[in-house]
Amino acid sequence: MATTSGDSIDGAGGRAGNASPAVRNLSMTGNRIDSRELFQSEREIIIAHGEEIYRLRLTSQNKLILTK
Template sequence: MNGRIADPGHHPAGGKTSDTPPELADQTGLRRLDAGHLLGGGRECIIVHGGAEYRLRITSNGKLILTK
């Protein structure tokens, strides 16, 4: 797996990662994404923004870190 997610709600093996929709609006109307959907069950993924690649990963302490 190269860490890239084409469809955050779709597991690479063909099944859904969970029955919960990947996007839920909270009271502010902002999109709410589950980290598990972004990471596709792995510990890191690449997010592309403005042509630059950023790495989102879960640390050994269970925290999220986003690096360029």
């Protein structure tokens, strides 16, 4: 199963200078996504959950931090 991922966060102040968000296909096994696929080119991803925006960051110590 594959899902499409992008940083399109309509009306939420997306990244400056990013005219069109990147679209990637991510592989899923059941309900599992390997974090290496999420962070293959960035150290931070934006998650839109309803009306809320969250940031998932990969630290220099290879830990994950989720902030609202």
